[in-house]
Amino acid sequence: MDQNELKKAVAAAAAEYVKERLHEGMVLGVGTGSTANAFIECLAPFKDQIRATVASSEETHRRLRALGLEVLDLNSVNEVAIYVDGADEANEQLHLIKGGGGALTREKIIAAVAREFVCIADQSKYVQVLGRFPLPVEVIPMARSHVARQIVRLGGDPVYREGFVTDNGNHILDIHGLEIRDAVSLEAQLNQMTGLVTNGLFAARPADLLILGTSEGIRNYKA
Ligand code: 5RP
Secondary structure (H helix, E strand, C coil), X not given: CCHHHHHHHHHHHHHHHHHHCCCCCCEEEECCCHHHHHHHHHHHHXXXXXXXXXXXXXXXXXHHHHCCCCECCHHHCCCEEEEEECCCEECCCCCEECCCCCCHHHHHHHHHHEEEEEEEEEHHHECCCECXXXXXXXXXXXXXXXXXXXXXXXXXXXXXXXXXXXXXXXXXXXXXXXCECCHHHHHHHHHCCCCEEEXXXXXXXXXXXXXXXXXXXXXXXXX
């Protein structure tokens, strides 16, 4: 199977996982990216049984609406039962790097609210040490250079994602050259930087379940 087929396989496995846990009034959180898009397509056969969703980006919002699903403002929701999203990297502790698609802030907010966070990824995303994929951070535009200088002091090499504006009107710096041995403490350290909105490390709130697509089949990893 190629990478695309593996993404479709994990998307189907996650849809099955959700279907088995559907309950009345359940709100489903849906992430952003090509794997999440494949997951949205897999919801079609049982969309009428899904009460409502919350979306981690404008693009996902549009796709869910196109399928006929209700998309709620997170502020009007008491509980998100399951949140399904992809990742750029995942390790065995289910710490993730996310934000390749630039939706990290809304993704992190939904992950924080969700009772269960299910990450879906193909085997290329599973790593021993996080950091080969450049770590995205969302910054307030006027703070971009200030944050970049602080990141250099930490030993990272920040690259401005030119021409990209997030759904929140902010900019993205992609940090190259990091070997992340302690994701929890780096996540906290980055959060202290004034002007930095969100960093793409999902370690303080890791995934609860990783559904990984491999050439040998689907593997489930639990935290
Ligand atoms: C978007 C994300 C995505 O989940 C991540 O980039 C993975 O994308 P894909 O499923 O296309 O490989 O964090 O902000």
